[in-house]
Amino acid sequence: MSVNQNVYGNSAGWKKIGSMTETDRDKLFLMANFGDDTSTLHDGVLKGKLEYDEPIDKSLSWCGLGNESTYSRVEYWNRVFNEYTDPSTGKVIKFEKYKSENRLITNFAWIFNSDVSPSLGIVKYSRTDGTLNDYGGFNRWSPDPAFFNNQATGNCNSDLKPITQIPVQNCVLVPVLRVRDDLTTTTAGKTVYLWEYLDTNNTVNYTNNPYITAIGIGVYTYLNSSQTTRTAYLTSTSSASGVTVLDELNYQDGEPRFYDVPGDKMGLIYSYSANYFGSTTLARLIFGTLTLGMNSVNNDKVQLVNATQSGNGGIVNRSQIIPVLPHPDAQWTDPITSNLNTRIYYITYYDGLKEWIRHQIACFGLFFTDDQATAESGALDSDNMLLGTLVDGVGHGDYTSGEANRDQPQWDWKTTNDSTYDPKNPPKIDPNTYDDTSGFNNLLNAPRGFNARYVLTPLDVKDLNTDFFRALESKPDDIDYINYSMSEFLTNDPLNAIVSLKWFPFTVPSYGSETPIKLGNYNTTVTAKQYIGSGVETYTIGEFDLFPFFGGSFLDYEPYSKTSIVIPYCGTVQLDHSIYMDTHVSVHLTVDIYTGACTAYIKSNGLVVDSVSGVCSVDMPITGIDNATLEGQIYNASLNLKSSKISEGTTIAGAGLDVGTSALGLSKKGVSRKIMSGLATAEALIGAVESVNQSTKNLAQNEYNVSHVQIPLKTVGAQSGLSNAKQEQFCRVLLQRPIFINGSQSLTAWYGSGDSSVYAHTVGYACLKMGKLSDFTGYTVCSNADLSGINATDAEKEQILKLLQSGVYV
Amino acid sequence: MTITLYHCSEDPKTIKKNPTIIGVAKPISPTGIVSRDLPVITIEYAGTFTDANYMYIDTFDRFYYVSVAVDIAGKIVLTATGCDVLKSFQTDLLKVPVTVVRSETAGINEVVDTQLPISQEKIKRRSIPLSNDLFNTQSASPYVLTVIGGNG
Numbered sequence: 001m002s003v004n005q006n007v008y009g010n011s012a013g014w015k016k017i018g019s020m021t022e023t024d025r026d027k028l029f030l031m032a033n034f035g036d037d038t039s040t041l042h043d044g045v046l047k048g049k050l051e052y053d054e055p056i057d058k059s060l061s062w063c064g065l066g067n068e069s070t071y072s073r074v075e076y077w078n079r080v081f082n083e084y085t086d087p088s089t090g091k092v093i094k095f096e097k098y099k100s101e102n103r104l105i106t107n108f109a110w111i112f113n114s115d116v117s118p119s120l121g122i123v124k125y126s127r128t129d130g131t132l133n134d135y136g137g138f139n140r141w142s143p144d145p146a147f148f149n150n151q152a153t154g155n156c157n158s159d160l161k162p163i164t165q166i167p168v169q170n171c172v173l174v175p176v177l178r179v180r181d182d183l184t185t186t187t188a189g190k191t192v193y194l195w196e197y198l199d200t201n202n203t204v205n206y207t208n209n210p211y212i213t214a215i216g217i218g219v220y221t222y223l224n225s226s227q228t229t230r231t232a233y234l235t236s237t238s239s240a241s242g243v244t245v246l247d248e249l250n251y252q253d254g255e256p257r258f259y260d261v262p263g264d265k266m267g268l269i270y271s272y273s274a275n276y277f278g279s280t281t282l283a284r285l286i287f288g289t290l291t292l293g294m295n296s297v298n299n300d301k302v303q304l305v306n307a308t309q310s311g312n313g314g315i316v317n318r319s320q321i322i323p324v325l326p327h328p329d330a331q332w333t334d335p336i337t338s339n340l341n342t343r344i345y346y347i348t349y350y351d352g353l354k355e356w357i358r359h360q361i362a363c364f365g366l367f368f369t370d371d372q373a374t375a376e377s378g379a380l381d382s383d384n385m386l387l388g389t390l391v392d393g394v395g396h397g398d399y400t401s402g403e404a405n406r407d408q409p410q411w412d413w414k415t416t417n418d419s420t421y422d423p424k425n426p427p428k429i430d431p432n433t434y435d436d437t438s439g440f441n442n443l444l445n446a447p448r449g450f451n452a453r454y455v456l457t458p459l460d461v462k463d464l465n466t467d468f469f470r471a472l473e474s475k476p477d478d479i480d481y482i483n484y485s486m487s488e489f490l491t492n493d494p495l496n497a498i499v500s501l502k503w504f505p506f507t508v509p510s511y512g513s514e515t516p517i518k519l520g521n522y523n524t525t526v527t528a529k530q531y532i533g534s535g536v537e538t539y540t541i542g543e544f545d546l547f548p549f550f551g552g553s554f555l556d557y558e559p560y561s562k563t564s565i566v567i568p569y570c571g572t573v574q575l576d577h578s579i580y581m582d583t584h585v586s587v588h589l590t591v592d593i594y595t596g597a598c599t600a601y602i603k604s605n606g607l608v609v610d611s612v613s614g615v616c617s618v619d620m621p622i623t624g625i626d627n628a629t630l631e632g633q634i635y636n637a638s639l640n641l642k643s644s645k646i647s648e649g650t651t652i653a654g655a656g657l658d659v660g661t662s663a664l665g666l667s668k669k670g671v672s673r674k675i676m677s678g679l680a681t682a683e684a685l686i687g688a689v690e691s692v693n694q695s696t697k698n699l700a701q702n703e704y705n706v707s708h709v710q711i712p713l714k715t716v717g718a719q720s721g722l723s724n725a726k727q728e729q730f731c732r733v734l735l736q737r738p739i740f741i742n743g744s745q746s747l748t749a750w751y752g753s754g755d756s757s758v759y760a761h762t763v764g765y766a767c768l769k770m771g772k773l774s775d776f777t778g779y780t781v782c783s784n785a786d787l788s789g790i791n792a793t794d795a796e797k798e799q800i801l802k803l804l805q806s807g808v809y810v
Numbered sequence: 811m812t813i814t815l816y817h818c819s820e821d822p823k824t825i826k827k828n829p830t831i832i833g834v835a836k837p838i839s840p841t842g843i844v845s846r847d848l849p850v851i852t853i854e855y856a857g858t859f860t861d862a863n864y865m866y867i868d869t870f871d872r873f874y875y876v877s878v879a880v881d882i883a884g885k886i887v888l889t890a891t892g893c894d895v896l897k898s899f900q901t902d903l904l905k906v907p908v909t910v911v912r913s914e915t916a917g918i919n920e921v922v923d924t925q926l927p928i929s930q931e932k933i934k935r936r937s938i939p940l941s942n943d944l945f946n947t948q949s950a951s952p953y954v955l956t957v958i959g960g961n962g
């Protein structure tokens with residue numbers, strides 16, 4: 001959309017920038033005119049066109065910068081050397097990335113400023129009352145938080161002049177770099193064009209100055225129509241030109257405005273000065289740190305605030321946030337070990353740098369080149385002339401070159417005001433990041449608990465079985481079985497030391513050297529390696545290409561063609577042809593070594609689409625002496641034996657006593673027992689004899705029980721099914737394809753048959769095409785037609801339509 | 811009014827017909843109104859005219875399918891059986907924007923063609939075994955023994 005002339009003045013009055021002698025205004029760079037030939041934002045306020053504390057009109061943005069642009073990903077770094085505790089909030093501040101933007105679209109403006117100090121950057125500000133100019137970037141907690149702030153130095157935005165017109169046909173952007181040959185001094189860097197930097201014959205090039213601290217965008221233009229060579233324009237040293245973000249900034253939201261006014265919090269701001277990315281050395285930055293408002297910050301280095309220092313060097317008086325246009329590989333370094341609060345933000349030259357720069361410049365949707373000859377005199381459709389691609393008005397870093405530039409809408413733009421992009425109503429951007437491959441979790445390290453897992457051969461299992469049944473033999477005589485078992489096997493039953501034994505249909509990976517298999521504290525004589533993997537092993541168990549047998553036609557899809565895949569231990573999965581057709585299909589099996597559970601993942605071109613679970617191990621039962629039961633039985637039997645022996649002695653003595661007392665008619669426990677009759681005495685005598693006999697019998701039985709305690713057995717685990725292991729031990733793809741009635745089994749065969757031509761001529765192949773009827777030949781059936789251009793009667797048109805719908809020969 | 815007589819052997823559904831011209835005649839009756847929809851016209855006899863099955867009437871700028879008869883006076887009676895709207899409006903018709911759903915020459919494989927003569931009963935089945943080393947190598951150490959304590 002065109003720049004809003006209600007705000008920035010009538011386009012006929014927009015002011016020319018710099019010294020261009022061109023008279024055709026479509027070929028000029030122009031800036032706002034708020035009235036009386038005034039152009040600064042401050043002037044805009046004075047003229048009633050702008051309001052303080054309100055965002056300025058965004059119509060300056062002729063396109064949107066996509067999320068790929070560094071302007072959508074601005075980082076903010078705290079500017080404190082070491083750590084500092086904010087006295088007002090108690091918040092610890094240290095040098096680190098404080099916040100970063102992540103906008104899908106960034107609206108921006110090119111801003112021009114003629115009041116530049118080569119040493120300090122843009123330092124000339126007008127107060128809103130129009131009184132004084134202020135110099136220096138001191139006395140601010142952060143880059144000026146608002147359009148106007150009396151408590152800060154003044155309105156830092158005031159001297160910025162928005163550019164309202166860029167002559168698209170007379171503007172070629174070129175990359176400019178700030179580079180250096182070392183990272184151990186603060187020596188000023190050098191400014192070079194990219195084409196110079198890539199030329200090893202140039203004094204300053206990528207081999208001898210590999211460190212890049214900033215990258216900017218230069219402008220080449222024909223100063224007037226008679227010139228045959230474009231020259232650099234809007235250069236930084238005399239008339240700084242930068243880019244500013246027009247969207248809301250939230251990095252200061254909730255932060256204190258000043259340390260000495262802790263309750264004064266900042267909110268969302270529209271601070272164009274704080275995001276004016278240009279400097280005295282490079283204009284229109286696309287990478288690097290920012291100059292504006294910060295003393296001793298330029299494209300070479302930044303000066304961190306020393307929290308312990310008072311005065312101008314102290315934290316109270318310095319900006320606390322460094323805006324950075326980032327690069328994924330950028331780093332900070334301390335160039336001077338004795339003064340660590342000076343830092344350099346840089347990247348080291350790499351092969352892909354040129355392309356990265358191209359993508360960044362392309363986001364602006366203008367012509368650009370990194371070739372000197374093309375910059376100076378190349379046509380806009382010459383081979384090395386590039387043009388940023390705009391998708392719905394947004395630049396994502398793609399570009400065209402040469403003749404292809406003609407196909408872009410910008411080819412027909414005279415100026416940026418011919419853009420149709422509406423910054424107030426930007427297009428919807430898909431925020432998703434797509435990655436059509438999926439992998440497995442390589443960080444998994446399943447918990448091992450208190451268990452150890454040994455990987456055994458069949459022979460190991462046999463030997464262990466033998467060894468295990470001898471485990472109790474090593475018990476010292478002076479320790480009972482229970483205590484021995486507790487100390488050796490950590491349980492009163494050795495069998496409990498075994499948690500499980502599983503068989504897998506493949507060689508289980510093992511690690512390290514063989515060591516004796518240890519059950520609790522008991523070392524067996526069998527050695528084996530341990531399984532100490534992640535707990536889940538991943539295997540690729542099959543791959544193939546799902547070939548479009550019918551040339552990718554509808555016959556290759558369901559319900560005509562079907563494909564399923566049989567996966568050992570997991571089952572059968574039908575593959576959805578709409579996803580898998582004409583892709584590389586791979587089957588990956590993850591096996592939980594702990595439990596035997598497995599899951600097969602089926603990928604289409606590397607992306608997991610289906611999964612199916614199963615079990616691919618067999619539990620092997622282990623049987624052994626149930627020691628706890630054995631101990632219990634022996635204990636009880638012994639106890640009974642002792643009891644029997646005591647009982648027998650007592651019974652014999654008691655029987656004699658009973659006979660005596662019976663005979664005497666006295667109770668053996670006292671006088672209360674009455675004297676029994678003679679018959680009763682005889683019965684008592686017989687009973688006593690029987691009692692002695694029974695006690696003797698019990699004793700013998702219990703002695704037998706002790707010596708014949710049945711050895712109890714116990715089984716750990718249960719045998720699980722093995723039938724799966726008998727099936728084919730590989731994946732099998734089952735394909736189902738249609739056959740033509742005439743027997744043809746492929747399209748080629750069908751087309752080669754006489755039937756196909758008859759079918760085409762009498763039925764016609766399915767088609768969904770639009771066009772004029774004359775675009776088609778042969779038998780043609782139309783679903784509808786617009787007959788309004790035919791001078792026929794209604795009845796005739798109806799007849800024509802019926803004929804078209806039933807089929808005609810064209 | 812001039813009648814041009816043709817013999818047309820092409821399919822009536824053909825737009826660009828090229829009928830064979832037989833001759834040109836002037837109507838001798840009716841002398842009054844002639845219907846444009848289905849005209850009936852009498853012309854002088856000529857032997858070749860009896861082969862006509864198609865005619866063009868310049869007054870109406872239309873082609874007609876025609877039935878030929880001879881009356882008792884020996885004149886030829888041409889009875890139009892229908893107007894060939896395809897041929898009559900051929901030029902304009904070919905410029906008409908249309909959506910084509912079936913075509914002899916512009917078929918699109920991706921569009922489902924339910925009329926294609928595909929067997930409902932016969933199906934070709936194939937299978938592909940996918941080799942892998944995991945399950946098909948003699949397993950050296952297939953057992954995993956889990957114990958408490960141990961070296962774990």
